[in-house]
Amino acid sequence: MKNPVVNLTQAELSALKMELEAEYSEFASRNLALNMARGKPSSTLLDHNNCVLETLDAPYAADGTDARNYGILEGLPEMRNFFGSVLGIDPEQIIVGGNSSLTLMYDSFVRLFMFGSGGFPAWRTFSKLKFLCPSPGYDRHFAITQEFGFEMITVPMTENGPDMDIVEKLAAEDESIKGIWCVPLYSNPQGVCYSDETVARLGKMKTAAPDFKIFWDNAYGVHHLYGEVKLADIFAACNAGGNPDRPYYFFSTSKITFPGAGVAMMAASPAERKEILKRMGIQTIGSDKLNQLRTLRTLKDAATLKKHMAELAEILRPKFDIVLNTLESELADGGFATWISPRGGYFVSLDTMDGCAKKTLELAKNAGVTMTGAGATFPYKIDPRDRNIRIAPTYPANDELQIAMKLFCVCVKLATVKKLCGEF
Amino acid sequence: MKNPVVNLTQAELSALKMELEAEYSEFASRNLALNMARGKPSSTLLDHNNCVLETLDAPYAADGTDARNYGILEGLPEMRNFFGSVLGIDPEQIIVGGNSSLTLMYDSFVRLFMFGSGGFPAWRTFSKLKFLCPSPGYDRHFAITQEFGFEMITVPMTENGPDMDIVEKLAAEDESIKGIWCVPLYSNPQGVCYSDETVARLGKMKTAAPDFKIFWDNAYGVHHLYGEVKLADIFAACNAGGNPDRPYYFFSTSKITFPGAGVAMMAASPAERKEILKRMGIQTIGSDKLNQLRTLRTLKDAATLKKHMAELAEILRPKFDIVLNTLESELADGGFATWISPRGGYFVSLDTMDGCAKKTLELAKNAGVTMTGAGATFPYKIDPRDRNIRIAPTYPANDELQIAMKLFCVCVKLATVKKLCGEF
Numbered sequence: 001m002k003n004p005v006v007n008l009t010q011a012e013l014s015a016l017k018m019e020l021e022a023e024y025s026e027f028a029s030r031n032l033a034l035n036m037a038r039g040k041p042s043s044t045l046l047d048h049n050n051c052v053l054e055t056l057d058a059p060y061a062a063d064g065t066d067a068r069n070y071g072i073l074e075g076l077p078e079m080r081n082f083f084g085s086v087l088g089i090d091p092e093q094i095i096v097g098g099n100s101s102l103t104l105m106y107d108s109f110v111r112l113f114m115f116g117s118g119g120f121p122a123w124r125t126f127s128k129l130k131f132l133c134p135s136p137g138y139d140r141h142f143a144i145t146q147e148f149g150f151e152m153i154t155v156p157m158t159e160n161g162p163d164m165d166i167v168e169k170l171a172a173e174d175e176s177i178k179g180i181w182c183v184p185l186y187s188n189p190q191g192v193c194y195s196d197e198t199v200a201r202l203g204k205m206k207t208a209a210p211d212f213k214i215f216w217d218n219a220y221g222v223h224h225l226y227g228e229v230k231l232a233d234i235f236a237a238c239n240a241g242g243n244p245d246r247p248y249y250f251f252s253t254s255k256i257t258f259p260g261a262g263v264a265m266m267a268a269s270p271a272e273r274k275e276i277l278k279r280m281g282i283q284t285i286g287s288d289k290l291n292q293l294r295t296l297r298t299l300k301d302a303a304t305l306k307k308h309m310a311e312l313a314e315i316l317r318p319k320f321d322i323v324l325n326t327l328e329s330e331l332a333d334g335g336f337a338t339w340i341s342p343r344g345g346y347f348v349s350l351d352t353m354d355g356c357a358k359k360t361l362e363l364a365k366n367a368g369v370t371m372t373g374a375g376a377t378f379p380y381k382i383d384p385r386d387r388n389i390r391i392a393p394t395y396p397a398n399d400e401l402q403i404a405m406k407l408f409c410v411c412v413k414l415a416t417v418k419k420l421c422g423e424f
Numbered sequence: 425m426k427n428p429v430v431n432l433t434q435a436e437l438s439a440l441k442m443e444l445e446a447e448y449s450e451f452a453s454r455n456l457a458l459n460m461a462r463g464k465p466s467s468t469l470l471d472h473n474n475c476v477l478e479t480l481d482a483p484y485a486a487d488g489t490d491a492r493n494y495g496i497l498e499g500l501p502e503m504r505n506f507f508g509s510v511l512g513i514d515p516e517q518i519i520v521g522g523n524s525s526l527t528l529m530y531d532s533f534v535r536l537f538m539f540g541s542g543g544f545p546a547w548r549t550f551s552k553l554k555f556l557c558p559s560p561g562y563d564r565h566f567a568i569t570q571e572f573g574f575e576m577i578t579v580p581m582t583e584n585g586p587d588m589d590i591v592e593k594l595a596a597e598d599e600s601i602k603g604i605w606c607v608p609l610y611s612n613p614q615g616v617c618y619s620d621e622t623v624a625r626l627g628k629m630k631t632a633a634p635d636f637k638i639f640w641d642n643a644y645g646v647h648h649l650y651g652e653v654k655l656a657d658i659f660a661a662c663n664a665g666g667n668p669d670r671p672y673y674f675f676s677t678s679k680i681t682f683p684g685a686g687v688a689m690m691a692a693s694p695a696e697r698k699e700i701l702k703r704m705g706i707q708t709i710g711s712d713k714l715n716q717l718r719t720l721r722t723l724k725d726a727a728t729l730k731k732h733m734a735e736l737a738e739i740l741r742p743k744f745d746i747v748l749n750t751l752e753s754e755l756a757d758g759g760f761a762t763w764i765s766p767r768g769g770y771f772v773s774l775d776t777m778d779g780c781a782k783k784t785l786e787l788a789k790n791a792g793v794t795m796t797g798a799g800a801t802f803p804y805k806i807d808p809r810d811r812n813i814r815i816a817p818t819y820p821a822n823d824e825l826q827i828a829m830k831l832f833c834v835c836v837k838l839a840t841v842k843k844l845c846g847e848f
Contacts, residue, residue: 038494040493040494041493043490043493046490046492046493049492050483053479053480053481053483053714054479055477055478055479056477057477059474059477066467066470067684067685068470068473068682068683068684068685069464069465069467069470069682069683069684070462070464070678070683070684071684098522098523098711098712099522099711099712100708100709102707102708102709103707103708106706106707106708107707110534110538113538114534114537114538114572124548140706140709143706144706144707147703147706148538254494258492258493258714259492259493259494259709260491260492260493260494260495260709260710260712260713260714261491261492261712261713261714261715279571282530282564282567282568282571283526283527283530283531283568284524284526284527284530285524285526285564285683285684286684287522287523288522288523288684288685288712288715289684289685290477290682290684290685291685291712291715
């Protein structure tokens, strides 16, 4: 770092502020309307998947089952085989859902809360419920935990996943802690990949709650951008630790085919899966099997999926390059922010100087660039240091993204300088 | 009735039993394997809807929204407009779901149980919960009520809907009664259509529970077979009675396009809908909008739907004719059973002599014809008089249905005669 902004004199800061304000005004005058708020794919990327829209010939499963009619609660065998082969999971542990893995997570909370599982009491019978929330994390996870009245315990992230010393201590001590949220590969928003050691420790750690659950949301399990990162097997880790019923595994094709019309799945131990299916059978006769067939006829098998994801990465990687190159060229030298360069997934996470995230995003919004709200990556939407910002570069076109990122960097710098000038 | 079986002498009964046993043996020797257990459409009927499988050109909503991407929790405006126009409901009251109205019902129970609505306490906070279950009724409704721990109160059906004298009395007296299941048009299984008076009384009746809910499952709302029957407007009735938040309305295209891949919806008062959407937004980012477009491009508008349903009725009506003609020719004279001739829907409900339903279905099953289990049409699967049988004629091919119905009638008669002979 050549000349950290914190080392500037008041006069230098004032001069820099004027310079940045001029740059900002120039951007603001352009009447931009760009959205980097959510992890949505661009229409170019979606166009690449349009084969899913084509006529579905022969709407029958491999065994002849008429996929148009009712039935097959657990999903078509070939769909379970596909997920199993892609993720390294026994298809007999898999349940295929509708278009949303979020719904499978929410509904899992419903079942645990209403009924419990494995012979343990329903979670609603406890006077106090807590959940471990590695943060920065995914706002929709936190929203579920909050909706069900859990106290959310923030656990800091390391470059290898959640800080396992803290996770182990908390989980061992407090029986009201019922589980943990995990996005183990290319975590949302930091892009952290859980190390083998982290996975092993999650599988074997002692928990005060006998029905502690790992919500293993492997949303970006095949979303490599800069080479493949391997994730250790959470089922193997939990089995090795003597805790086979601990993990609930989630995945979907939302960011493989179409976000609004993908196929979601969950997996669990044979005992848990049996219980889940029994209860799920009260809620539905089965998910959309035609969409399973459509998805399968596009993605075919693990090898075809790999090729497909490499093609999508060709579209996505330039966006991440724009983000990371702009951050590097604009912010690195002045020490305005820190960030992690992800190797896959859908996001880049950036930390401003403490107390500057809200102001940065306010400046960006006022100049026409909407980003994920400040605090969204923390429980209760409260970032204790007001510094984390989630950048979602996948939706805008590349030229727009370049402009948005330039503006964003001006906003980071301007907020920092204003802060150092004591303006807020 | 020429010669009621109950008037036969023991000698006549014995002779008849021998005759029926011979007939039964002849059927049993054919190694039949026919299924009339569930309300599934036949493949011929599904083939008629195959246009839904065709390439979805231009996956965009009328307002340009990319239906492939995330969003639009409440469903595409044109999908809500379609349902609104078909059912006479304000589209602003409608929420489009996934492929299952059963799931929308289950999830409504979840929300009421977990959180309550309209400022009233969550149902889980009550020590005692009861639900009115007009019977014979739909087994999957009863399964939801049972899963959530409700005591199910059986209410007898009349030809105009549930016995409203009983419904009004119970609902007014007992604040632990939180609602009622209704299939108001061509009820499952009897095909009863609720009269205008029944609907008006449901809307205005006093209920001890201030948050009493009508689960209005209009599953067969457009499934006319022998001319159109009009159903009174439950929202108007509840508004007129000063109970706007009382009804939850459910409908789907499961038996219009494909049972496994239709589009479901629910509707509620503006206040209830707002609350539902807020909570639903924690569970999902939105349902499959591509399937909404596919469905819309086939069904188009209310007039096209009407034509479509008339075409489906051409396929279904011969099946009902086979059932009703066979019952008439085989069972009417001997007074073996009573049944209602439905004017639409998916089922025919038959009552044997008391205590003969289980035996009839056992005989049918042993000869290769599987039907909905005895008792399934009552809470807890217990038919207090062991007499009600649901006939689901929609799945088998017509020639198979004819054979199955002939055998079924032999089984009804044989069970009756065995009963009268004191064999069980």
